[in-house]
Amino acid sequence: MIKITIDNITAEVPEGTTILQAARQIGGDIVPPTMCYYSKLKGTGGKCRTCLVKVVKGSEADPRPMPKLVASCSTLAQDGMVVENTLSQEVMDARKAIVEFLLINHPLDCPVCDQAGECDLQNLSYKHGVEGTRYEEDRREFDVIDIGDKIKLHMNRCILCYRCVYTMNQLTDNRNHGVLFRGDAAEIGTYIKNTIEQEFSGNIIDVCPVGALTDRTFRFKSRVWFLKPMDAHRDCPHCAGKVTVWEFGNQIYRVTGRKNEFGEVDDFICNECRFEKKDIHDWVIEGPRKITPRSVISQNHYRNTKKQSIILPLDEKTEPQQQ
């Protein structure tokens, strides 16, 4: 076991643990946000740079600080390491900058995006972003395409986290999509009209942190916050059959994996469970899915939220930051 201190909280973790995993073990506000890392997919992480942290002390053996901010998702903890996340202004500034970079080419079409309400990018920019934009140029644009009869690809919204690529590599037999081209012309594609229909391919919808990959069997049926997420299971020949069903009344609108507090599913589920089993009788309902009270999804169901009685006049709200 080794000792690592993150934002003044010390934890004991096994050797080979990343800074991020150690932070998740501690929990709470000190956990760096992640957009590309996915603990259940080998090789993910390092790309989005939202999880950057400052290492002020390398280790007991070599106490020198690290010269640059490091990606906590892919940097191993060392014994005696001291890390700053929320305590470091440098980290906070860098995170703001990363959010800005992720948003400059994002269409910000949240009002018509199926991911709204459960979007990691939305949450990230809500917490770390800046009101207003300094970006005045044209945004990158792609056509919306159906990559198979179950999945829709909105490349405009993609942040190139590569999670779906790793998912297909690791869960299915023959990945037939990937990243084409490079730089800001890079796009997720199936290269000349291949379609993604492999068993387990539906999981790319769950791992997508934004609304780039959406479920065609659910698109525009309902906003997620009007639905009630219930844990359910069935005897499935392909997967563990443990899912979350999203109900309205007695109707199942969609089926997803069970996402934890870090937005990662507990188990990947098969395409049959996800796309075919929309009848309430297909499932044994276990009870409501616990969703963090901070999420808009929980607003209608689990908490008696008091409506704010006074709405502040516009100018008393925080000034939009002008840069």
Next chain:
Amino acid sequence: MGRKILLEHIDVPGINTFDVYRAHGGYKAAEKALKEMSAAQVVEEVKSAGLRGRGGAGFPTGMKWSFLDKKSANPTYLVCNADESEPGTFKDRYLMEHIPHMLIEGVIISSYAIGCNTAYIYVRGEFKYIIGILNKAIREAHANGFLGNNIQGSGFNLEIHVHSGAGAYICGEETALLESLEGKRGNPRLKPPFPAVKGLYESPTVVNNVETLATVVGIINIGAATYAGIGVGKSSGTKLISACGNINKPGVYEIELGIPVEEFIYSDVYCGGIKDGKKLKAVIPGGSSVPILPQNLVCKTANGDVRLMSYESLADGGFQTGSMLGSGGFIVLDEDACVVRHTYTLARFYRHESCGQCSPCREGTGWMEKVLYRIENGEGRMHDIDLLVNISKNIEGNTICPLGDAAAWPVAAAIRHFRHEFEFHVKHPEIVKNIDHGSLEKFNI
């Protein structure tokens, strides 16, 4: 004129063939290393010669070799980085085109030193004709017993394979190169693990630049002590500099490290002065990725010392008033050159070459290019200049590989030293739109 180690016989007709190269002392170093020296001795020799990587970062080569994971059960690989694509850098191409056997010999000696039996030369896709030249040289070396099994009776075996890139600058970054060599998309890897531990096919790997490996030949020939005696301080030996821009004699020159920058620009042995008798405006001393130096910091450092062509002297003053020797792509701008246009051109390059893997580089390079395009075309606003500085700062140090830095530094340095030119572009859109790209006089309004 300084001592020549790499280009001594470059003008000999037929030096690109085995026989002529051999007749001029070629493959003597390989014979010496393989027959008279142990592998450890070769490494020691390269270490004490003080050879530093010629690919850009200037990392001590002998030290890099000794980092190899010797406990690994996998074979060790040597990969020669011949992806040379940095704007302004064209020295490796010259070497491979004219004296390919020197690279082959360097690969043989270096492979022997690190215990590698399969070496790869990864050649930039656009250098198609060079692949032919190298393959011919390899065939000749084979036929003469310098490649294959039991080379010259030494018991050492080596095969060299030439691999063509597909035209991506990013595949010059060593881990992207390895990905590409493995047949994957050329995205840089996260480090650690470094190639010395897990490189090609998860095996210990050394990646060295063409010039670095070719220089090993000279070191074995003349001895480490003699080699270390050339140059200044930690910048030992000779270096190829590819000079271009507004000078009288653009071309590839071999210099002894440590000659004054002024001599390099104005001596008839080298660049021969600024073209058409114009004045010097700025120099980018080490390839497009390094900061630009304005005229007052080219020949003298900020402290008033004479600026030398060496790793240390060019870096003197840090990024505030210095730059880097980098890969030796020496770009000279005269008084009529427009720094804004130049910076825009570089930004365009980096945007096009970013692999797109990490967000600061993917988004930031495109953003900077678009803003610079506006400024260059008379559509800029004053706050765009500080915006550019801020974007470059947000990219710098936050990316997976150094391409992000390489894209950020030139923009930051250009604005640091030539802010007035950017402001001129904003203030006088009608001039920058209609006239050529502006001269020093025009900026003095």
